[in-house]
Amino acid sequence: MSHQDYEACEDGWAGSRQDPHMLNMRLYVPAVLFLVTLLLWNGTASAFCGFYVAKADSKLFNKASEVAIARAEDKTVITMANDFKGDVKEFALVVPVPTVLEKAQIHVGDAAVLKHLADYSAPRLVEYFDANPCRLLYPESRSMDMMGKASPSLQREKALGVSVEAQYTVGEYDILILSANESAGLETWLTENGYRIPKGASSVLHSYIKQNLKFFVAKVNLGEQAKLGLTHLRPLQIAFESPRFMLPIRLGTVNADGPQELFVYFLTRQGRVETTNYRTVPLPEAKEIPLYVKDRFGDFYRDLFAQQVKREQHRGVFLEYAWDMTWCDPCAADPLSGEELRSLGVFWLEPQGRPGRGPQAQNVFLTRLHVRYDEAHFPEDLLFQETSDRANFQARYILRHPWTGQDECTAAAAYREQLYGRYEQQAQTLATLTGWNIGEIRKAMNLAARPTRDENKWYQRLWNN
C-alpha cells in the first residue's frame, strides 16, 4: 500500500498511522487474531528521507491553472493564479460563485506566495549515497530501511435578463457580480461586453443559473494597472461562506483544445481533501530510479504523470502531496509562514507578532491535487470532501548513488555483485513509470557494458561451469 511504503521514513508518522491505543485493544480482542495480524504488521521506522535534489515545476505542463482553496466550517477563500501571457486587454475571467460578493470579499493576492506553495508541495527527487559496505554490519538492510517507503447600459441588461449585482475595482481588476435569468441573455451580454465565450457555453451557463449561482466576472483595468506599475497580473482572491465544496471546471472544458491541467492546493484544518465524484489516486512514490534521471527530472515527471492518467483511463484525480504545514522532509522549499498562509485565506491562524519563516503554522494541512481534464472524461464539476486523514504523502523519487570505494572485503564483493541487479531493477521501474523504452534506458545507464557475471544460472555458479 502506497502510504505504507514511505511511512517508514517519517518521524511524524507514528502519530497518525500507528495507533497509540493498540495496547488497550489487545485487552478485548482475541489473542489469536493478533498472532496472525501482528505477523503481517510492518513497523519499521527511520527518520531519513534523503537529500532533496530537484522538484517538478507546475510550469512543466501546458495550459495549467493553479488554484488555492483555504476552507474550514464552510468558510472558503479561493486564490486563482493568473499566468495570462497575452495582451492584458484580452484578459477576462468568468467564475460561477455561490453568493453575491461584497467588495471586501474580493482581494488581490501575491503571486509569490502561491509560487512558494507550489514549490513547497512539488513532486521531488531525492538522493542517497551508499555507505562503505566494509564498515557496516548490514549495509543492504540498512539502506533498504532508509529507502522506506468581466460598462453595460441598464436598459440593455434588463432586456437580456442580466443584472449587475455589484461592481468594484480591486487592484488592477474591474469586477462585476452578475446574476441572470437565462443563459442566452447572459451569453449575449458577455459577448457584447467583450468577453469571449466559447461556443456551446450557453448550456453550461444555463445549468449554473438554474443552480442559483452568480457570476464573478473580471477584466483588467488598464489605467489602474499602469498606476500600480505592474507588469504581470496578480492572483484574484474571493472569500465566501457556502456549504458547496466544489470547483466549477465545466466552462473551461467547452470547446477546449485538448485536455487541461489543474493544480489545486487545499489548506484545511482537519486533514486531506479528496474528490467525491472522481477517484483520487496517490501517485507512485518512493521509487528508486536511475541516476541519469537527475538531469531529466522534468521529462521524467511529465511522462510519469501521463502514464498514470492513462492507467486511470483519463478519469483520475491525482494526489501529489498531503502534509501538515509545520514541516517537510525533505523540503523542496521552506514551509509557508503564518503570514503567507493567512494571505492565502487561512483565517483560523492568529496573526503572528512578527513575520518570519519556518515551522510556525499550526492546524493547517496541505493537499495538492493534480488533474488533467476534458469534457469527455470529466463531465461534472469537481466535488470535494475534507477527510480526517492526516497521514503524510509526497510524490518522492529516489536516486541511490553506489559506493565507489576501493576497499576489499567479503561484504564489498557481495555489494558489487548485487549492484547490477539493482541497476536493472531501476531501469525496469523507470520504464514502467514513464513508458520509456527499456533498451534506451539500459543504453543511457550503460548497462550493456557491465559484466554479465550475475546472469549465470544458479547451477553454473554452484559448479563453476
Add this chain to the structure above:
Amino acid sequence: MCFIRLIERVSCRFRSCDPRLYQIASLSTLLAYGLLWLHFDVSILQIALTFGTALLTQYAGTRLYKLPAFDPLSALVSAAGLCIFLRTNSMAVAALAAGIAIASKFTIRWQKKHIFNPTNLALLVVVTGSLGWISPGQWGQAAWFGFLIACLGSLVVTRAVRADVTLSFLGCYIGLLTARALWLGDPLTIPLHQLESGTLLIFSFFMITDPKTTPDSRVGRLIFTLLVALAALGVQFVLFRPHGPLWALLICSPLVPLIDRCFPGSRYDWARPSKGELTPPLSAPVFVPLSIPSQQRRVS
C-alpha cells in the same frame, strides 16, 4: 437440456443456503478487488480487527440477551461492509465501528426489529466524529466493474427476496437524477457519470436491501425507497453534503416502524426468505404443543 437441468440442480442446491452466505462471498470479492486492483488503503490488521470485534460483539450480545444460538453471519456481512467503506488511520476506530454496528442491533430496537442498518449507522457515527472517512469515489468509473457489482448484487437480493428494494430505489434515484439534469439543461453524461459510482451500486444492492431494516410489506418498501431516494438527492443538491444515500437511509430508517404499522407484512426470517406477504388467516384452529417455545427471539 442437460445444461438447463444442471442450472436447476445448482440453483436447487443453493436455494437451501442462507442468503447471507452469498452476501459475504460477494462483499469479500469486492473487497479483494479493491485491495488488489485499486490498492485500497486498508491494512490486513484493520480487516482482522473489524471482523474480530464484530464477531465478538455478536457473541457478547447473544449471551447478554440470551438468544438461542450464536449466529455469526450477519456480523460477517456488517464487518465486510465496514471494510469496504470505512477508512481510518486508527485501528481502535476500526474496532469501535464494528462494535457500534453490531451493538446497535441489540440496543436500538422497536417491536423486536432493529431500526438502523448496522453498517450504515457505524459509518456515519465514525464520519461525524471525524474519526474516519468514506471515499465515495474510490471505485472510479469503470463500467464493467459496475456491471460486475450489479450481477453479484442481484444474486444476493434475489436470494434475500428484496430485489424490489434495489429496483425501486435505483428506479427513483435514476429518475430523479435524470429529471434534475433535464431541468438544468445538462447533458445526460452528467447523470450517467453520477450513476457510475461503485459506492452507489454497493449501497443499492447490499445496504438498503437489508430485510431486517426495511418495511415488511412491498408497498411499504416502495414508499420507503422513494423517501430514501428523495432524501439522498436532498443531502447532495440542497445541503451540498457528501454521502447522500447513506445519510438518507439513516434519516428514513426510524420511519420503518410507522410504515410497518400502516402497511403490515410478515416479519423477515433469514432461515425462511419471504417476500413479506401476510400469511392468510387459518380457517381451522391449530393446536400448539406446550413444549415448543411460543416465540423465539432472533437478533440477526
